[in-house]
Amino acid sequence: MAQTQHDASAYYVPHHSGWPFLGSIALFTTMIGVANWMNGHDWGQKVFFVGIAMLLLVLGRWFGDVIAESLQGKYNAQVDTSFRMGMMWFIFSEVMFFAAFFGALFYARQFALPWLSGVGDGALTNEFLYNGYTAGWPANGPGNIGGSYETIPAWGLPLLNTLILLTSGVTITMAHHALKQAHRKSLLVWLGATVLLGALFLYFQATEYHEAYTELNLTLGSGIYGSTFFMLTGFHGMHVTLGAIMLAVIWLRCAKGHFSNDHHFAFEAVAWYWHFVDVVWLGLFLFVYVL
Incomplete structure (x- = not known):
């Protein structure tokens, strides 16, 4: 049962909400759609976008309820601490998410490809299965999976996008100082400016993807390099998209005067997330594009 009195020692317990259940249905629908889309089923694309629309609707209404509760003064210092701990654990889970993908990249480059080419314990594999295969990076593996392709130069659009994200890290910090003052x-x-820089980053990444598919023959099916390239950069682009949407929502809340100079955790949470996105991109730029 929800509490109606919220003194300094009380902890607000909201009414039962159906948003987590509906959110899980939206995520499941999205997963089914994207899995079938990637496996060549035309209906998967439609299901994927239906799932995304459901997810956006659920998140919009769910966060709307949280914002309304905050403006009604139902959250105190204890709830604020819980929000901060929750955001910290969420970002930690995101760190582990990308660590798994970086781990897949490093394993393929440092272990799998040399093994297939006959190094160490892979001598028999190379002799009987892939005789004559020589490891190198970037690679599309034995059999030239996906055909020949070209990589995207690091010092073109990737460098520009790196500068854009680094600049956005500065602008979000300046915005935070302005809020505290x-x-x-x-x-x-x-x-x-941070929102616009995020949108500009996404525009250049879409341009890069279009060039990769239409001019360089670099696709998701271009062997291990293509799959790791689009897996890492694509998921990062998804995080930038979500971050830009959250920043836009925070901008609207700032315009409506929802925050004070000493009570603005929602702003801080999104700023933490945006800085995390910046740091991940630096790793991507170095290990995917440069090395």
Whole structure:
């Protein structure tokens, strides 16, 4: 049963909510759609977008309820601490998420490909299965899976996108300082600049993907290099998209005066997430594009 009194020692317990259940259905629908889409079933694409639409609707209504509870003064310092701990654990889970993908990249480059080419314990495998195969990176594996392709130069659009994200890290920090000093005009300018930089990053990444598919024959099916390249950069792009949406929502909340200079955890949470996205991209730029 929800509490109606919220003193300094009380911990707010909300009413039962159906949003987690509906969110799980949306995620399951999205997963079914993308799995079948990638396996060549045309209906998978439609199911995927239906799942995404369901997920956006659920998240919008769910976060709307949380915002309403915050504006009604139902959250105190204890709830704020719980929010902070929850965001920290969420970002830690995201670190592990990308660590798994980076691990797959490193394992393929440092162990799997040399083994298939006859190094160490892979001598018999190379002799009987892939005789004459020589490991190298980037590679599409034995059999030239996906055909020949070209890689994307690191010092073109990837470098530009790196500068864009680094700049956005500066602008979000400036926005945070403006919020703590109660300078709303500066806050909206710097925060708006961060949103625009995020959108610009996504535009250039879409341009890069289009060039990869239409001009370089670099696709998701281009062997181990193509799969790891699009897996890492694609999931990072998804995180940038979510981050940009959250920043836009925070901009609207700042414009409506939802935050004070000492109570603005929602802003801080999104800023933490955005800095995390920046750091992950630096790793991607180095290990996917440069090395």
